[in-house]
Amino acid sequence: MQASHLATGEASEQIAExxxxxxxxxxxxxxVRFKAGELDLVCLDGKELVFVEVRFRKNDTFGSAVESVTRPKQRKVIKAAALxxxxNREWEKHIMRFDVVGIDSNHKVDWIKGAFLATV
Structure with missing residues (x-):
């Protein structure tokens, strides 16, 4: 991955966080990286453990940032969450949620709580 893509990814994750x-x-x-996939952010929202996929899109020509989280990507996030x-057994009793945070070139944040379920 090019340095500019990494910088954009890191900046987007910081905006989301x-x-x-x-x-x-x-x-x-x-x-958090595993062979099966990566977790951009893991957060606590009250008693819920939230696995957050962060996506950046310069423009929506090919769909929005949120729409770019395809079923195969969801499966990777779910596998990574299981790992x-x-x-981290201290979190296994928490209710889990999978959120998506989309960010556009103007740094507008689109946060979808419960964007997908672990049954995908």
């Missing part, structure tokens, strides 16, 4: 913190969420982990819970 700041937005979530401003809405009362607490960051538990960031950029996270296996390695």
């Amino acid at each position: 700041n937005h979530l913190i401003a809405h009362g969420l607490i960051t538990v982990a960031k950029n 996270f819970l296996q390695q």
